[in-house]
Amino acid sequence: MKFIGTHDGRFHCDEVLAIAQLKILPQFQSHGIKRTRNLEILASCDVLVDVGGAYDHHRKRYDHHQREFNTRFSENYRIQLSSAGLVYLHYGLDIIKQRYSFLNPTDQEWIHKRLYDRFILAIDGLDNGIDAVDGTPLYHDPSGLPTRVHMLNCHNREKGIDLQNYLFLQGVETAQNEFLTQLAFVAEQLLPSYKELQNHVAEHQKAINNWQILEIPHGVAWEEHIDTVNPSRNIAYVFWQDEKKMWCIQTPRAHPNSFKSRMPFPEPWRGLTNDDLAKVSGVNDAKFCHRSGFFGVTSSRDAALIFMEKSILEQK
Known part of the structure; x- marks a missing residue:
């Protein structure tokens, strides 16, 4: 059995959403999840998110904490990616193509960028400790997902690791539902209205x-x-x-x-x-x-x- 690895302890929205995205795709749906800091166990995992000290898409390593890390969604963005943004950068378009295969590539790319702007960007900004406003607004958080995931953490350590792992899986389910809701809104409502508005602006x-x-x-x-x-x-x-x-x-x-x-x-x-x-x-x-x-x-x-x-x- 293959595994997706991440750190244990308190969980955050970025690794929760990273795993939620991966589990949408067929190649990762049967993967188990291991939450640990044990380097040997992590090294045996097929995918690592938010842990491991490396970003290497070829090896499916998606950590963003290393000193030299400076990856953004594109050169037009000021905010560095979190593990959620890294997974979205490499797999987001695959999810869009899977669920909206009938759309042309231009529309799929439009959805990819717009979903990042209105949803994933805020997760990256908050996880990296970036203020939403720095002279001009850098992002906004329409979903409230980081707060909802934070509240799922068990704040009583005496209740044990099993409960925390169970709550983590609840967080993944919550994040996956939110991701798919946001994706549907962008693809099924924003894209058609954007095209219609384009025509009216021209005429x-x-x-x-x-x-x-x-x-x-x-x-x-x-x-x-x-x-x-x-x-x-x-x-x-x-x-x-x-x-x-x-x-x-x-x-x-x-x-x-x-x-x-x-x-x-x-x-x-x-x-x-x-x-x-x-x-x-x-x-x-x-x-x-x-x-x-x-x-x-x-x-x-x-x-x-x-x-x-x-x-x-x-x-x-």
Whole structure:
């Protein structure tokens, strides 16, 4: 029988997620798991993660603690990989191809990168002790998986190794479920919406001064993609007609991991509705402006266009 080896004692999200990924693939599904610091036992394992003092894909050794280690997902990233990131770097695309074999290679590669950005990157950052924000946000953690895995550890040592190993396996199951959930979200929701948004950015923009406004159909998930399809970040507002036939207007975030708005509506408009908003903004069909200024509603498309244009011109 072949084994995947990792360290014993307190477990962390990175090695738990590393093993969870490996166990998805057919070539590792029958592998057992050994948790130890014994070098002879570790040397006998087919795969090592987060232990062993070496990174060597040819020998299936995926430790990241050695002094000379400096591997990143690509040269565009500042954060070094953890064992979870190392396994994802080498096997993530295999998992994607296994589960989404009907997609073309370009789409599979897109999923590979996007899943790293929105899920694995945070695991790498947290395990390496990197602050999520260093001047600009470096990553965000939408899953909360590191905290959930941490809470599975047995904090009473008197209860023994067997319980800790059992809890470790629970952690692997939790991490695998989260990985597959995140993968499905990226492949089945984000990828189609990204393609749809790409088309609308190319065909449905209007310029106001140096800014753009973008009209989209109701239901297009645009917030996660807007900076990818518009790297110059010059789209001031996205607007659409909702199911109640009202026109919704939203400004993108200044940064994907920030709640700061790119172009909030003018301060005097904020928190106003109906006649009060129409009077202050000068737009007759204006119905609502969020008190933080990131979102507004009008009852007609023409009013939405005027609402956005007035906002841009007042803030130039």
